[in-house]
Amino acid sequence: MKNLNFLFLFLIFSCAGTTDLSSTKIGFENEGENTYDITAGEAASTAVVSSFINAVNQRDMETMSNLQFKDIVIYGPQGNIEGVDQHMTAFDGFLKTYPDANWKIKWTMSSNVIKDDVVENWVTTSLLLTFGEGEVNEVVDANIVDGKIKTIYLYTGQQKMNPKESSD
DSSP: OHHHHHHHHHHHHHHHTOOOGGGOEEEEEEETTEEEEEEEOOTHHHHHHHHHHHHHHHTOHHHHHHTEEEEEEEEETTEEEESHHHHHHHHHHHHHHOTTOEEEEEEEEEEEEEETTEEEEEEEEEEEEEETTEEEEEEEEEEEETTEEEEEEEEEEEEEOOOOOOOO
16 A cells, blocks of 8 residues: 555656646747737647658649648748749749759747637748758748648848859
8 A cells, every 4th residue: 555655646746747838938929019928839830841841852842732721921031922822833933043952950849829819830940941052041930720831931041142054
């Protein structure tokens, strides 16, 4: 009986130290006059971004399309892209200029922004885009909904670009 009491106490105290990260506040977001809590998100959401980047590097347009909502909006430094069709067209144009482009995930993390009773899941990812002798550091904020990308905010940093010479 003494061993059972010890086991019971061990289980109680070992479980008491477990923290539910989904409710752990890790930051905040200011939007207008409102401030919203940011908590740790679901790690599974990072797999969506990882699968998307793998599809990009493999030039798998079907998988890329399937991982995005049809009405995806991408806010980028060179303008906005609206819809998966426009995104695929822009990507195709980029690859014609930089056919050896490759993206490498440096790090990625998932967080939830809690707006009133609505939870938005965002995956923030740091990428190194290389192409020929050029490279660009990028940060992508992707809103993940039901295993697909709904919205992207794309930020670029230091870059060194050498586009492919045109044979035209």
